[in-house]
Amino acid sequence: MSEIVTETSNNGIQNSEPIVRYQKVSKSFGDIEVIKELDLDVAPAEKIGIIGPSGSGKTTLIRMLMTLEKPTSGTIEVDGELLWHKRVNGNLVPADEKHLRRVRSKVGMIFQQFNLFPHMTVLRNVTEAPIHVLGLSREEAEERAITMLEKVGLKDKLDHYPRQLSGGQQQRVAIARALVMNPKIMLFDEVTSALDPELVEEVLAVIKEIALEGNMTMLLVTHEMQFAREIADRIVFISDGRIIEQGPPEEIFENPKHERTRNFLRRFNKNN
């Protein structure tokens, strides 16, 4: 180990089997290694705030869990199953599309750029996957979609198109769209970074509400330190593709043990 990794206790959540397990995961883009033999266990229902300088690999970390990037080496387990591999006669072989789809169904993601479908109304954005992926009837899908849109405060925008909504509203539709699939694990990739400052709060409020409901596992890559502190059970600080330090929010933010964490937080506080 070239890096000193500070392990800290984790609010006692780690008693159960992890729902996500990264083991020696590395990822390179060409010659650049963005994730370096990273290990990370996530307990069911745990909320993890992933922080770190830009380019540190934190987005890549969750994108691999969403199967948007393929690890160069190492394994990721989701809910007790390998994500990118299958075990055949004791050997690991690359997973096929069928396997990927089955395991992927446990994971959902909210993107920085919302990525709503611009040619569909709000309602159809939210019902399209339940109908064509889960196989629900239109009535059932719409019922569920409307419940979710109500939850994010957009029940009155069903027939609007994404371009008719503010960024904050679009991101809330994206949250409803991901929630309606009922994933066990939800990934948030800097979901407020593309928003005007005055729209950040409404999105964070919705995420907080989901977090408080409790049973969803959440991995949040974020620059909103205050927010991360409020809702996360554990903060993971990543730099140069490695976990430098992790622990309860108060510990990381008030008493960081590692020099690089301190530098990062100091620089961050200065800039904001």
Next chain:
Amino acid sequence: MWDWEFTISILPLLLEGLKITLIATFLAFGFAVVIGFLLAIARRSSVKILSLPVKAFIEFVRSTPLLAQLFFIFYVFPKFGLVLTPLVAGVLGLGLHYSTYLSEVYRSGIDSIPRGQWEAAKALNFSKARTWISIIIPQAVPPIIPVMGNYLIGMFKDTPVLSAITLVELLQTAKIIGAQSFRYLEPITMVGVIFLILSYVSSLGVQWLELRLNQR
């Protein structure tokens, strides 16, 4: 010099020829629309044994003359036991030729879809086919419709080439009339007039379509 009575008398025959021209145009276009899409998808494929031959095929078809391709289909295929009528050979040749151009048009439409759309589809666990049907095609196709309309007009104007493989379309009809009556002025001129009118009206239609699509 110009004989109006003769002009009117040959009009029904010319319209018969026009009918064949239009049938060939639309059949070939329909063929090109479908095959062009399949070529575009195959060329994008990450499976190299699929994408490379398709790329080579597209290059080959685009770099050789349409007339040579038509001759090959009509005169060489029978050597291998495939005898085609002039219309079928013409539709096949014209359609295949234009499918390679349309595949490029599709490609530009598909490439214009932001990566985030593919990623959102994956995050929602859409199958590959469903991603195309629900997300990619509905966004990729509307912007390229005017371009495809222009290719339809181009194809329409290319149909006289089919007279070379003995298809009696509009131009060939005029030529036959000329040969029989020794008057070429009226029939050939009328062919030009008919092409002009139809192409011009169609291009207005494409412009209108473009405007409407831009308003969306």
